[in-house]
Amino acid sequence: MTKKSSLSEDNNPIYQDIARFRAILFDAMLKPHDMTMSQGWMLVHLVRENGLRQSDLADRMDIATVTTSKLIDRLEARGYVERRPHPDDRRSNRIYASEAAKEVVKVMTKIIYEVDGIANKGISDEDLETTLRVLFVMKGNLKDALAQR
Numbered sequence: 001m002t003k004k005s006s007l008s009e010d011n012n013p014i015y016q017d018i019a020r021f022r023a024i025l026f027d028a029m030l031k032p033h034d035m036t037m038s039q040g041w042m043l044v045h046l047v048r049e050n051g052l053r054q055s056d057l058a059d060r061m062d063i064a065t066v067t068t069s070k071l072i073d074r075l076e077a078r079g080y081v082e083r084r085p086h087p088d089d090r091r092s093n094r095i096y097a098s099e100a101a102k103e104v105v106k107v108m109t110k111i112i113y114e115v116d117g118i119a120n121k122g123i124s125d126e127d128l129e130t131t132l133r134v135l136f137v138m139k140g141n142l143k144d145a146l147a148q149r
Contacts, residue, residue, distance in 0.1 A: 022115060029111045033104060034078075038063075040108045042071050043080060046097035047105045051084075053092055080104065 006014050026037045038061075045060050046052060052060075058068040072095055075081040080101040086092040097105075120128055 018119075022119060025118065026111060026115055029114065030108070033107055035104055035108070039071055039075055039080075040104065042068075042075065043097055043101045043105050044108065046081060046095060047102055050096050051094040053086070053094060057095065075101070 023037055030037065030040060041061060042057060045057055054068050054072065055065055057072075058065045061068065072081060072083065076083060080098055082096045082098060083093040084096060086094055123131070
């Protein structure tokens with residue numbers, strides 16, 4: 001059996017296309033709430049586990065700590081997060097989500113289900129379950145390869 005490339009018939013990379021289209025749609029649906037997908041994902045992490053360190057957020061979001069700092073700055077200026085000194089290490093801050101952040105995460109959760117509904121239209125539950133299982137394996141393979149570099 002020949003392994004297929006991830007390029008589509010028009011030679012576009014299908015995974016990047018899917019991620020890009022989802023991000024564009026997600027950002028468009030978040031725009032009335034003055035929120036970007038990246039800012040929203042940071043809030044999701046903090047609502048799930050409040051009081052994370054900046055480096056913890058960077059690890060969980062798979063982004064650089066400098067990028068994390070800029071996201072925190074923007075969210076803090078808008079009252080969605082607050083930096084507080086770490087109780088045992090004055091050089092480190094913990095990041096806490098505000099009540100307003102919790103409301104935005106509720107909106108995001110609704111939008112996620114809407115985007116999923118749009119993306120998954122016409123796909124059987126069985127096919128979707130198989131697809132997601134395979135994508136999680138691929139994600140793990142790629143993360144493992146990166147860790148070995």
